Amino acid sequence: xxxxxxxxxxxxxxxxxxxxxxxxxxxxxxxxxxxxxxxxxxxxxxxxxxxxxxxxxxxxxxxxxxxxxxxxxxxxxxxxxxxxxxxxxxxxxxxxxxxxxxxxxxxxxxxxxxxxxxxxxxxxxxxxxxxxxxxxxxxxxxxxxxxxxxxxxxxxxxxxxxxxxxxxxxxxxxxxxxxxxxxxxxx
Amino acid sequence: xxxxxxxxxxxxxxxxxxxxxxxxxxxxxxxxxxxxxxxxxxxxxxxxxxxxxxxxxxxxxxxxxxxxxxxxxxxxxxxxxxxxxxxxxxxxxxxxxxxxxxxxxxxxxxxxxxxxxxxxxxxxxxxxxxxxxxxxxxxxxxxxxxxxxxxxxxxxxxxxxxxxxxxxxxxxxxxxxxxxxxxxxxxxxxxxxxxxxxxxxxxxxxxxxxxxxxxxxxxxxxxxxxxxxxxxxxxxxxxxxxxxxxxxxxxxxxxxxxxxxxxxxxxxxxxxxxxxxxxxxxxxxxxxxxxxxxxxxxxxxxxxxxxxxxxxxxxxxxxxxxxxxxxxxxxxxxxxxxxxxxxxxxxxxxxxxxxxxxxxxxxxxxxxxxxxxxxxxxxxxxxxxxxxxxxxxxxxxxxxxxxxxxxxxxxxxxxxxxxxxxxxxxxxxxxxxxxxxxxxxxxxxxxxxxxxxxxxxxxxxxxxxxxxxxxxxxxxxxxxxxxxxxxxxxxxxxxxxxxxxxxxxxxxxxxxxxxxxxxxxxxxxxxxxxxxxxxxxxxxxxxxxxxxxxxxxxxxxxxxxxxxxxxxxxxxxxxxxxxxxxxxxxxxxxxxx
Numbered sequence: 001x002x003x004x005x006x007x008x009x010x011x012x013x014x015x016x017x018x019x020x021x022x023x024x025x026x027x028x029x030x031x032x033x034x035x036x037x038x039x040x041x042x043x044x045x046x047x048x049x050x051x052x053x054x055x056x057x058x059x060x061x062x063x064x065x066x067x068x069x070x071x072x073x074x075x076x077x078x079x080x081x082x083x084x085x086x087x088x089x090x091x092x093x094x095x096x097x098x099x100x101x102x103x104x105x106x107x108x109x110x111x112x113x114x115x116x117x118x119x120x121x122x123x124x125x126x127x128x129x130x131x132x133x134x135x136x137x138x139x140x141x142x143x144x145x146x147x148x149x150x151x152x153x154x155x156x157x158x159x160x161x162x163x164x165x166x167x168x169x170x171x172x173x174x175x176x177x178x179x180x181x182x183x184x185x186x187x
Numbered sequence: 188x189x190x191x192x193x194x195x196x197x198x199x200x201x202x203x204x205x206x207x208x209x210x211x212x213x214x215x216x217x218x219x220x221x222x223x224x225x226x227x228x229x230x231x232x233x234x235x236x237x238x239x240x241x242x243x244x245x246x247x248x249x250x251x252x253x254x255x256x257x258x259x260x261x262x263x264x265x266x267x268x269x270x271x272x273x274x275x276x277x278x279x280x281x282x283x284x285x286x287x288x289x290x291x292x293x294x295x296x297x298x299x300x301x302x303x304x305x306x307x308x309x310x311x312x313x314x315x316x317x318x319x320x321x322x323x324x325x326x327x328x329x330x331x332x333x334x335x336x337x338x339x340x341x342x343x344x345x346x347x348x349x350x351x352x353x354x355x356x357x358x359x360x361x362x363x364x365x366x367x368x369x370x371x372x373x374x375x376x377x378x379x380x381x382x383x384x385x386x387x388x389x390x391x392x393x394x395x396x397x398x399x400x401x402x403x404x405x406x407x408x409x410x411x412x413x414x415x416x417x418x419x420x421x422x423x424x425x426x427x428x429x430x431x432x433x434x435x436x437x438x439x440x441x442x443x444x445x446x447x448x449x450x451x452x453x454x455x456x457x458x459x460x461x462x463x464x465x466x467x468x469x470x471x472x473x474x475x476x477x478x479x480x481x482x483x484x485x486x487x488x489x490x491x492x493x494x495x496x497x498x499x500x501x502x503x504x505x506x507x508x509x510x511x512x513x514x515x516x517x518x519x520x521x522x523x524x525x526x527x528x529x530x531x532x533x534x535x536x537x538x539x540x541x542x543x544x545x546x547x548x549x550x551x552x553x554x555x556x557x558x559x560x561x562x563x564x565x566x567x568x569x570x571x572x573x574x575x576x577x578x579x580x581x582x583x584x585x586x587x588x589x590x591x592x593x594x595x596x597x598x599x600x601x602x603x604x605x606x607x608x609x610x611x612x613x614x615x616x617x618x619x620x621x622x623x624x625x626x627x628x629x630x631x632x633x634x635x636x637x638x639x640x641x642x643x644x645x646x647x648x649x650x651x652x653x654x655x656x657x658x659x660x661x662x663x664x665x666x667x668x669x670x671x672x673x674x675x676x677x678x679x680x681x682x683x684x685x686x687x688x689x690x691x692x693x694x695x696x697x698x699x700x701x702x703x704x705x706x707x708x709x710x711x712x713x714x715x716x717x718x719x720x721x722x723x724x725x726x727x728x729x730x731x732x733x734x735x736x737x738x739x740x741x742x743x744x745x746x747x748x749x750x751x752x753x754x755x756x757x758x759x760x761x762x763x764x765x766x767x768x769x770x771x772x773x774x775x776x777x778x779x780x
Contacts, residue, residue: 163271166305168250171238171262172373172386178257179377184733184764187382187407 005033005053005087012045013038017090032086042091043101046076050106054080055087058106061113063121067148070095072123076103093123102128120146219292224275224322226293227268229309231255233287236262237372237427240279240288243330248272249279254310259378260425270304277322282330284370285430291318333432336365338439347615347645350510354416354439359395362443366392368428369435375422380752381760383407385422385437392440398456400444405457408759409482409525410475412517413504415442419635419754450520453527460528461488466773469494469551471538471713474502475755476557476746478522479762480769481530484555487770491530494547496537498588502559504755506584507606509613515587539713548718548741552777553769555735557746557758560707566601570658571703575665579610579704586613594619595699599668600647601625601655602704603632608639610702611647622648622696624655626673626686654688658701665699709748718742734768735761740776743769 006016017034028034037045049055055078064073076089093100102125104111112135114125119135122144134140142155219225231254241249250267257263266279266288280288288308293315298304309316339355340346346353357365371386379385384403391400404411418438426434448456468484470477473495481491499505501518526532538544547554563578565571575595579602582592598614600607603625614621623642625632628651632639643649652673659667671693673686708727711719722737722744723730729737729749736743745761747753 162247163269163305165302166250166269167252168241169253169262169264170373171236171251171264172376174251174253174264175257175262175374175377176382178263179259180382182733184735184767185382185760187763187767 005035005049008048008053009035009045012041012048014041014045014089031084032088034088034090036090036092039091039093039100042074042089043103046078046089046103047106049078049087049089053087054082055085057081058103058110059086061103061110061117063117063123063146065095065121065146065148066092067095072098072121074100074117074123098123100125102126104128118144120144122147216295219294219321221292221320222322223292223294223320224277224290226270226291226296226313226315227266227279227308228289228291228316228318228321229265229307230287231265231309233285234265234283234309235260235285235287235374235427235430236264237284237370237374238262238264238266239282239284239370239372239427240266242370243278243282245276245278246272246274248274252307254307260374262372262374265307265310267305267307271301278330280322281324281328282370283324284331284427286324289321289323291315291321293318293321329431331370331428331431332368333428335368335433335436336361338436343641343644343646346511346641347612350616352416352514353511353641356446357436357439357443359447362392362440363395365436366390366440370427372427374425374427375437378425379407379422380754380757381407381763383422383441388444389435389437389440392443397444397447401448401453401456402458404441404444407763408756409479410504410521410755410759411441412445412520413475413501413513414756414759415439415445416517417504417508417513418756421756445520450523453524457524458486460486463490464488466490466552467492467550468769469547469554471495471547471554471556472502472558472746473497473500473522473532473534474557474559474746474758475504476559476758476762476765477502477555478525479759480555480557480743480745480766481762482525482528483763483766484769485525485528485530487766489769489773492551493530493532494536494538494542495532495534498534500532500534506587507580507609509583509586509609509616511612511616512609537713539715544713544715544718552773553741553743555743555745555762555765555769557744557748557762558710558713559747560753561710562708563703564706564708566655566658566701566703566705568655568657570660570666573658573660573666575699576658576701576703579606579702580707582610582702583613592617593700594702595665596620597664597698598622598700598702599624599696599698600702600704602706603627603634604704604706605634605638606707607702607704608634608642608647610704612642612645614700614702615645615647619700620648621646622650622698624653624668624670624696625649625651626654627683628652628675631683652686653694654686655701656693661697661699664697666697666701668696668698668701670694670696732768733764734771735765736768736772740772 014035014037017036057079059077059079062075071092072095074091078087111129114128115131115135117123118131119137143150238251241251248269251264252267253263254265255263280290341353366389369389373386375385376382388400388403420438422437423434428435467490470481470493473493481493485491500522504518563580585592594614598619598621600611600623611621611623653670654673656669656671661667671688674689675684676687677684721739729744731737731744731749735745743765745765746758750757750761
């Protein structure tokens with residue numbers, strides 16, 4: 001199976017990652033393969049994996065924000081029931097032009113993942129159904145919250161407000177009021 | 188449609204005669220697991236209201252509300268928890284420095300009023316308050332570092348050989364590590380007599396912003412190089428972190444800031460003084476009180492002249508504290524900056540001798556005096572006039588002046604305060620065998636704890652519950668000191684026990700020198716009689732108001748002479764208050780010419 005995939009991978013300019021590398025003292029499991037592929041070759045490669053490679057099941061589909069490199073990495077996890085094998089396809093896309101080809105024509109449920117990725121990361125998938133509908137964040141106004149430059153605290157301070165009736169005291173200020181309120185010790 | 192689909196609806200009939208599954212009401216309450224994180228419990232008497240729980244809470248679920256009376260080391264505030272926001276993560280329990288906050292394993296509470304789910308644990312009598320089970324911080328799991336970063340010091344074997352400064356000071360890495368332990372609660376601010384903003388200058392160390400640190404320190408203390416070494420650090424006694432381990436080394440962190448900045452950079456960093464306002468204030472005495480008043484008044488634009496009897500400024504900082512605790516160049520660093528601001532120092536000038544007090548009174552718009560306590564108490568036993576009996580202060584002053592004290596080979600120091608410790612440790616450095624004789628127990632000694640520890644470690648012998656009886660001329664040594672054993676008699680609750688001589692007990696120490704260091708009183712002879720009559724005195728202290736103004740509106744006083752705390756930092760605070768007072772008085776009440 002490995003040879004089979006590798007042969008076609010050459011055609012799509014996909015390269016395997018760390019097959020023999022030990023990561024943190026642990027060897028990667030035998031039935032898992034990571035493949036990195038250029039953005040324009042990604043969907044053709046995935047299509048080949050599904051239709052000819054036997055990887056018929058899209059297990060999950062997500063993204064990682066590598067803000068330092070100014071990219072999003074899109075991760076497709078596919079599974080082959082016949083071969084009991086997983087394959088992870090990694091695609092890097094420009095963070096400034098966060099747009100990726102849709103794969104909803106291969107698996108209809110991919111549309112839901114794409115809806116989620118748009119909501120959480122702001123990555124668009126042109127042509128994907130219901131892409132701009134609310135997914136988990138109903139009525140969300142702010143920037144996509146899974147982007148690493150999203151400031152959670154700033155957003156919640158701007159959006160939410162404390163429950164009425166709450167009062168707090170700063171120990172140092174309160175102790176001054178109680179123990180040495182006089183002007184003579186105020187500096 | 189298959190045959191299966193037609194039959195399926197009828198198959199449910201086979202369940203018709205089975206016993207139904209029904210959940211009966213009321214529900215059986217299942218107890219939480221032993222370490223379940225349920226509603227909070229708080230031991231109100233252990234909690235000090237530091238607000239660290241409020242700081243750490245990621246959901247802003249905690250408010251600090253007044254519950255107890257505020258006193259030193261306890262803000263009186265207690266955490267109130269909003270269970271609408273609490274996510275039961277228990278970070279508040281994990282970080283609590285006093286370990287007063289915990290969580291019970293109770294988690295079932297149904298109510299239609301949402302407001303009841305906001306309460307102050309421990310203060311509102313909940314059924315789970317006495318609950319033993321539930322989440323507590325696990326042993327060995329610490330979010331706060333309880334061990335102080337060790338201060339590099341010269342060993343006691345080395346330190347007793349010379350007057351080299353013992354404490355070497357933190358490196359940048361050590362200071363930052365120590366500063367990281369601070370929870371920034373600010374409970375120390377109230378306890379510091381000068382109310383220094385400790386959390387902020389510690390934050391400056393964390394941010395590596397020494398200039399900001401220096402500015403914060405100077406807001407409340409113009410003698411930080413000295414205080415960073417010899418302050419009595421009341422702040423450290425109330426430090427929240429002390430409840431779980433060592434207090435922050437607040438004093439040494441202050442010293443760290445000062446040590447990083449050259450004296451000639453101060454002027455660039457610190458704020459400029461106000462323009463001269465044409466008024467003049469005389470300051471009598473150049474100890475911490477006088478220097479502090481001079482600095483803050485100068486900052487307000489007053490023309491300041493400091494009159495001092497000694498050759499150099501600094502008062503007890505210079506003449507009372509030995510060099511191994513406070514090197515003279517550090518006192519100079521503090522004083523030279525004050526001089527740089529334009530404060531005029533007139534040394535070797537005794538008021539009442541070289542210049543009459545009345546002359547100052549008429550020349551200056553106001554007078555601040557902090558002349559301290561300079562007259563040592565005598566031992567009040569027979570033979571105290573014999574040669575070889577000296578006072579601790581005189582001896583320390585001689586050493587500062589560069590004279591070698593004539594103490595011989597063996598010394599007995601009588602007293603238990605810092606002067607006694609300093610005199611004893613100075614004697615050691617002149618190769619004398621040194622014994623400290625004190626009437627009460629070690630725990631009653633007014634000296635700083637580390638002073639006592641260091642004196643003992645350097646080799647001073649501590650003889651406690653010992654009352655000197657009489658002195659005689661010695662045979663092989665210069666003196667014979669007879670002393671009797673004392674027993675501690677309780678004086679009732681809240682008072683410290685009194686030492687009473689055990690009848691008939693008499694012991695003898697032979698020594699060359701007896702140094703008496705049992706306290707001092709004020710020397711007020713510089714004040715003319717009419718002024719003395721005008722001022723009020725109570726138990727030897729000058730009576731002053733909040734602004735340290737005496738009964739004569741033009742005269743202000745501070746420091747040991749007006750302050751029972753009798754330490755440098757209180758004197759500095761007095762000087763600051765007096766500077767404010769003098770400013771208010773001169774702005775509002777004194778006629779302008």
